[in-house]
């Protein structure tokens with residue numbers, strides 16, 4: 001069987017596995033974070049406040065600045081009927097490094113978004129540049145509860161958001177830097193009530209002209225066979241060097257295209273169960289910066305069924321969908337199909353580069369693109385073929401669980417017998433699940449191994465988007481504060497070789513006397529680890545297997561005849577099975593439901 005641990009809040013704090021920073025004024029109301037690896041600092045944005053923390057034990061020294069809405073804006077906001085506490089404040093939603101000395105910070109400013117430069121001193125002192133406060137429209141949403149996604153690149157900010165007071169103008173914006181502002185046209189074909197989850201710049205090849213910014217979002221579906229109002233998950237992209245058209249699409253994206261991301265499992269009667277709602281995206285970056293693995297959490301929630309799945313996508317499959325046919329519909333009464341006519345040149349979605357800029361066909365900028373290309377791009381933003389996950393199925397599925405999966409980060413760990421992707425999944429009940437998905441042999445089936453379940457926060461909450469790994473620690477944000485949690489604490493698994501082996505934690509190995517951090521390439525003689533099978537008999541045969549391990553815990557409950565007794569046993573491990581036996585005289589019998 002499998003030994004995995006369920007660790008409680010108090011236990012995590014008392015063993016120094018985790019520490020929590022909650023601000024200096026009670027509730028931190030955390031809404032943004034930026035981790036500065038060079039200065040070893042964590043910058044946190046909250047309600048009317050910004051913190052600068054030294055990394056390390058989270059309670060250590062911190063600096064802060066107060067950053068309220070502009071004079072009068074709080075009152076105006078309350079006047080329009082908004083909630084004074086939860087809406088009419090400056091919720092900092094964006095923190096980005098701007099240059100060596102300054103951060104860019106943007107907040108909701110009581111429904112009047114604003115941005116400011118924050119100077120950071122040598123010892124982490126933060127100061128807001130009073131004279132450089134600017135309008136934050138198109139950079140963060142007005143409403144602190146609305147989702148948005150952004151990425152900062154080459155001095156320019158790419159943001160997917162709603163950019164108006166009512167939260168109806170859904171756009172992908174590019175602002176700042178030297179070039180003129182770019183946006184998507186207002187057209188439901190392009191974006192239909194989108195909810196943006198993530199934005200990332202991912203290069204295509206060595207030519208920077210082919211750099212593309214990818215957006216991961218959900219929107220109302222328009223495709224064939226779908227019920228009215230169905231939600232689909234999309235990956236959309238624009239070229240970083242898109243400057244819009246010359247006569248049409250002036251200052252509007254001319255390279256925007258999108259494809260559906262599918263995450264589904266085969267169901268009974270040949271009908272797949274689709275997980276359509278995107279919850280979070282994590283890019284597992286590798287040495288090859290053009291080909292990160294895209295991990296995504298999806299949900300499907302109905303009255304009868306609540307399920308979650310993690311799917312992993314390869315960039316090659318995403319690019320293939322974008323290189324495939326465009327989705328096309330002849331008219332309102334026609335079926336959707338693949339566009340089979342002639343696609344104009346340069347093909348929509350292709351960035352202007354050396355390839356498109358040839359003698360006789362000089363397309364050095366999107367402003368040179370023929371009107372026919374721009375018209376086609378505008379009328380065919382959706383690709384016909386969807387993107388399927390690697391192996392065509394999720395790596396993890398959870399159904400009918402009493403909590404929601406909300407956030408994911410993945411750490412690729414080197415172990416004795418290869419590499420493992422350890423997933424850390426944040427839930428809405430304050431826990432973090434540390435999970436492995438293993439492929440057993442040649443089969444497509446994945447085996448899910450929950451290594452640990454960490455109760456980082458005591459309360460149920462809506463995650464605040466803070467969820468990342470740095471220096472062997474996971475940072476988890478909640479409205480109540482930010483927790484720093486060590487990725488492993490091998491000694492927690494026990495004092496015996498078998499316990500360490502059964503844990504199947506790629507971070508840990510039995511070193512002959514202890515369950516300790518496994519370090520690849522070290523020359524230690526004893527390094528017992530069996531992630532794939534967790535078989536202690538093979539690994540620990542010479543390691544006092546029998547005497548110091550007892551995997552069962554007994555609990556005795558007395559009952560009265562003809563009366564009821566509540567049988568309760570909350571096991572330490574989420575993988576444990578609980579068996580109740582009733583003893584009458586000398587005989588023990590299992591109690592079945």
Ligand SMILES: *[C@@H]1O[C@H](CO)[C@@H](O)[C@H](O)[C@H]1NC(C)=O
Pocket residue numbers: 014015016
């Ligand atoms: C946790 O850290 C504190 C302060 O550094 C230290 O005094 C204490 O002994 C540590 N506890 C454990 C269990 O390591």
Ligand SMILES: *[C@@H]1O[C@H](CO)[C@@H](O)[C@H](O)[C@H]1NC(C)=O
Pocket residue numbers: 098099100101102117
């Ligand atoms: C960084 O940007 C700020 C704001 O534009 C500017 O005042 C400052 O001089 C810049 N610093 C450097 C080192 O470029």
Ligand SMILES: *[C@@H]1O[C@H](CO)[C@@H](O)[C@H](O)[C@H]1NC(C)=O
Pocket residue numbers: 542543544
């Ligand atoms: C096994 O246990 C015995 C008795 O407790 C001890 O003498 C021996 O050194 C142990 N062997 C190992 C390999 O730990």
Ligand SMILES: *[C@@H]1O[C@H](CO)[C@@H](O)[C@H](O)[C@H]1NC(C)=O
Pocket residue numbers: 561562
């Ligand atoms: C329990 O209930 C059974 C059947 O109703 C009865 O025969 C028996 O005497 C009861 N035992 C006690 C201890 O009340």
Ligand SMILES: *[C@@H]1O[C@H](CO)[C@@H](O)[C@H](O)[C@H]1NC(C)=O
Pocket residue numbers: 560563564
């Ligand atoms: C049954 O158990 C409950 C709770 O232990 C007790 O209050 C009650 O008196 C018992 N009834 C009988 C008939 O023994």
